[in-house]
Amino acid sequence: MNTLDSLNNGEQAIIHKFSGGKSFINRVAAMGFTLEAEVTMISKRGRGPVIVYIRDSEVALGRSEAEKIIIKENLK
Amino acid sequence: MNPEINIPTIALAGQPNTGKSTVFNSLTGSKQHVGNWPGKTVEKKTGTYRYNGSALNIVDLPGTYSLTSASLEEKIARDFLLNERPDAVVVMADASQLERTLYLFTEIRLLKVPVVLALNMMDVAREQGKNIDVSALQENLGVPVVPMTASRAKGLDDLISVINNSLKKKNGSPALCMEDNKLLNKYSEIYSLLDDEIPNEYSKEWIAVKLIEKDEEANLVFNRYVSGKKLETAEKLVTEIKDGILHVAGARYNWIRKAILNSIKLLPSDEKKIRRKNFDRAATHPIWGKFIAVGIILLTFITAMIIAIPVMSVAQLLMGPGSGALRDIFSGAPLWVISFFADGLLPVTGVAVMMFSFILGVYFAFGILEDIGYLARLAYVFDRPMNRIGLHGKSFMPLLMSFGCNIAGVTGTRVIDSWQQRMVTLVMVSIIPCMALWAVVSFVGVIFFGAAMPLLIIALLAVVAVHLTFTSALFRKFIVKGEKTGLIMELPPYHKPNWKTIWSYVWVHSKDFLKRAGTLIALISLAVWALSYQHDGNIENSILAAIGKFFDPVSGLIGLDWKLFIALIAAIAAKEASLSVLAVLYGIGDGASSITSLFVSGTGGFENAALTGAIAQSVSPASALAFIFAFFFSIPCIGTVATIYSETRSFKWTAGCSAYYLLASFIAGGIAYRIGLMIF
Ligand SMILES: Nc1nc2c(ncn2[C@@H]2O[C@H](COP(=O)(O)OP(=O)(O)OP(=O)(O)O)[C@@H](O)[C@H]2O)c(=O)[nH]1
Numbered sequence: 108m109n110t111l112d113s114l115n116n117g118e119q120a121i122i123h124k125f126s127g128g129k130s131f132i133n134r135v136a137a138m139g140f141t142l143e144a145e146v147t148m149i150s151k152r153g154r155g156p157v158i159v160y161i162r163d164s165e166v167a168l169g170r171s172e173a174e175k176i177i178i179k180e181n182l183k
Numbered sequence: 184m185n186p187e188i189n190i191p192t193i194a195l196a197g198q199p200n201t202g203k204s205t206v207f208n209s210l211t212g213s214k215q216h217v218g219n220w221p222g223k224t225v226e227k228k229t230g231t232y233r234y235n236g237s238a239l240n241i242v243d244l245p246g247t248y249s250l251t252s253a254s255l256e257e258k259i260a261r262d263f264l265l266n267e268r269p270d271a272v273v274v275m276a277d278a279s280q281l282e283r284t285l286y287l288f289t290e291i292r293l294l295k296v297p298v299v300l301a302l303n304m305m306d307v308a309r310e311q312g313k314n315i316d317v318s319a320l321q322e323n324l325g326v327p328v329v330p331m332t333a334s335r336a337k338g339l340d341d342l343i344s345v346i347n348n349s350l351k352k353k354n355g356s357p358a359l360c361m362e363d364n365k366l367l368n369k370y371s372e373i374y375s376l377l378d379d380e381i382p383n384e385y386s387k388e389w390i391a392v393k394l395i396e397k398d399e400e401a402n403l404v405f406n407r408y409v410s411g412k413k414l415e416t417a418e419k420l421v422t423e424i425k426d427g428i429l430h431v432a433g434a435r436y437n438w439i440r441k442a443i444l445n446s447i448k449l450l451p452s453d454e455k456k457i458r459r460k461n462f463d464r465a466a467t468h469p470i471w472g473k474f475i476a477v478g479i480i481l482l483t484f485i486t487a488m489i490i491a492i493p494v495m496s497v498a499q500l501l502m503g504p505g506s507g508a509l510r511d512i513f514s515g516a517p518l519w520v521i522s523f524f525a526d527g528l529l530p531v532t533g534v535a536v537m538m539f540s541f542i543l544g545v546y547f548a549f550g551i552l553e554d555i556g557y558l559a560r561l562a563y564v565f566d567r568p569m570n571r572i573g574l575h576g577k578s579f580m581p582l583l584m585s586f587g588c589n590i591a592g593v594t595g596t597r598v599i600d601s602w603q604q605r606m607v608t609l610v611m612v613s614i615i616p617c618m619a620l621w622a623v624v625s626f627v628g629v630i631f632f633g634a635a636m637p638l639l640i641i642a643l644l645a646v647v648a649v650h651l652t653f654t655s656a657l658f659r660k661f662i663v664k665g666e667k668t669g670l671i672m673e674l675p676p677y678h679k680p681n682w683k684t685i686w687s688y689v690w691v692h693s694k695d696f697l698k699r700a701g702t703l704i705a706l707i708s709l710a711v712w713a714l715s716y717q718h719d720g721n722i723e724n725s726i727l728a729a730i731g732k733f734f735d736p737v738s739g740l741i742g743l744d745w746k747l748f749i750a751l752i753a754a755i756a757a758k759e760a761s762l763s764v765l766a767v768l769y770g771i772g773d774g775a776s777s778i779t780s781l782f783v784s785g786t787g788g789f790e791n792a793a794l795t796g797a798i799a800q801s802v803s804p805a806s807a808l809a810f811i812f813a814f815f816f817s818i819p820c821i822g823t824v825a826t827i828y829s830e831t832r833s834f835k836w837t838a839g840c841s842a843y844y845l846l847a848s849f850i851a852g853g854i855a856y857r858i859g860l861m862i863f
């Protein structure tokens with residue numbers, strides 16, 4: 108199972124599930140990270156935080172936060 | 184301002200950074216903090232809008248992504264909407280990020296209140312090539328939609344007239360903005376179970392949806408009114424929906440998608456957008472991004488200095504003659520009166536003005552960075568380095584600002600979302616050496632260590648790094664425990680700088696500083712004046728000297744004589760002043776009636792060479808090293824301490840932090856002394 112941070116720059120995927128706790132899910136769900144939502148990786152370099160594009164917005168996620176989001180099927 | 188009764192109350196709600204405070208300020212004439220960074224407003228604020236003989240109470244709420252009461256701001260916004268029952272709610276959305284910013288709208292529509300959607304940032308949407316069909320959107324959302332460009336005061340009149348129309352309706356009827364048949368079926372079952380039981384003052388739609396989200400407060404209300412078989416059945420239904428919040432959020436976003444689908448048209452994007460994208464790619468690059476950051480930060484401090492230096496020089500110039508003039512005016516009065524005005528009040532005010540001008544500069548420069556949207560990028564670029572000391576990117580800004588001035592850093596901690604992290608950062612901020620510290624350290628350092636100065640600086644910085652790491656670990660482990668959170672932050676689109684916003688940013692912060700910190704600075708500085716007052720110009724006869732001598736056994740432990748010790752204490756009033764204080768103590772300064780009088784002359788009031796000689800003669804290198812370290816890590820200046828108090832509103836925190844810094848200073852000084860004895 109792949110996590111969000113496994114996407115390369117420019118790749119797109121669909122959110123499958125979350126492995127974080129309730130407060131994490133509460134926070135990200137409101138920002139648009141929901142099941143079946145499309146995300147695009149905008150910037151990932153090294154081991155640092157990532158920037159993803161989701162529902163009209165750019166969101167920065169710490170690496171450990173991105174690891175809590177599990178994706179399915181790479182849409183490219 | 185107190186909300187007036189009998190006039191309607193309108194709440195401004197919306198996701199962070201959608202322009203609520205901008206609208207609030209335009210309507211009420213207030214100066215709430217506005218800037219391009221999510222999460223600036225952290226408290227609710229009320230003001231009054233008057234027009235044609237009528238009035239409206241307007242409430243600016245903190246920006247929140249949703250109403251789950253996960254954070255303090257969410258709780259404030261939610262409690263206001265649920266308990267204080269405004270007569271209408273304006274939900275602000277950002278036309279350039281419509282899909283996400285409509286999320287809060289779907290949640291607020293569950294309440295029994297008339298809702299108006301303010302579609303702000305129409306200018307940004309247009310620049311992005313998004314063409315929005317307002318009447319189609321209005322049709323789909325089911326509430327009045329007002330297109331606006333709040334930063335240019337466009338659309339305000341329309342907003343008011345639409346609000347007035349909505350007020351005539353009295354109660355709004357809740358709407359379910361969700362699209363997911365399976366979920367809606369469950370919802371209907373739950374709703375039918377509570378329909379007859381829960382009193383009408385509650386929105387049953389709200390309670391039913393919140394039950395699915397596993398919201399604690401909704402659950403309490405539910406348990407209070409529903410019992411027996413119905414309660415059991417409902418509880419079973421709710422537990423069947425695993426991760427309710429995800430399904431509800433998903434259903435809301437499905438609904439939003441559908442509502443905006445045929446009302447937005449995307450045109451090809453223009454060149455400007457591409458240029459911004461390219462800049463952003465560099466600005467968020469882990470290596471280039473840091474270079475750009477350092478460049479911009481240097482530029483920021485240079486800007487601050489450019490603003491501050493003229494004011495500082497004028498203040499310096501005026502103080503000498505001013506002091507003389509005061510002496511003439513009070514020439515017949517008792518000595519202590521003359522001393523109070525000429526050597527106490529005037530220099531203290533002068534120093535406050537100088538500090539203030541620097542802070543003004545810092546705020547101006549940071550206001551620009553914030554308004555264009557760069558601050559959020561800094562937090563991103565420095566997230567990883569911050570992780571190494573147990574924090575995340577949002578702590579970077581305050582720490583950085585502290586190199587200029589600790590006060591700015593302490594205020595800057597406001598942007599940090601978790602309370603735990605904010606407090607840890609707040610404690611760390613004052614460990615960062617500000618510019619004034621460096622000035623004193625280089626003076627004393629050069630006397631004793633000359634060419635070895637770079638070594639000394641490296642040693643100091645290394646201790647800063649260790650101190651920061653240790654403090655962070657200590658506070659996170661024992662004092663403000665809490666779940667470790669990572670960076671989750673939207674990166675707002677870049678905006679053109681808006682000078683009106685920047686000016687009001689500077690104004691608000693400066694006013695705050697003057698009001699809160701200013702008074703305390705003045706009080707403490709005057710206390711230093713009183714303690715060091717003597718009529719014969721011999722500092723040894725002052726109370727301060729007596730105190731210093733009393734503590735001699737303690738300061739002796741770290742190798743400081745009473746003079747150095749007092750310089751350390753006087754530095755609390757203003758770090759820059761300690762050089763002058765040393766000058767007096769070693770008999771170089773003019774026979775002034777109090778230490779504060781030295782603020783008049785600053786470092787120019789004595790011969791640097793003479794001071795150098797005197798200090799070098801009577802202080803051993805080991806003591807000097809101890810002094811430098813103790814001074815460097817001592818309690819921050821009184822302005823910072825005052826700001827810690829005004830930010831935490833807690834005497835315990837303020838006193839606790841101060842004690843912690845004193846202890847650190849003592850330990851640093853002690854260790855430096857021992858090491859010094861070994862080396863020299
Ligand atoms: N281009 C443009 N910028 C705007 C507009 N309205 C507000 N802004 C800017 O957007 C930024 C955010 O505005 P604020 O009023 O601080 O937003 P807020 O909703 O109060 O934000 P929080 O308090 O953080 O929730 C500021 O930089 C404003 O100057 C607009 O219509 N167009």
Ligand SMILES: [Mg+2]
Nearest residue numbers: 203204223224
């Ligand atoms: Mg605001």
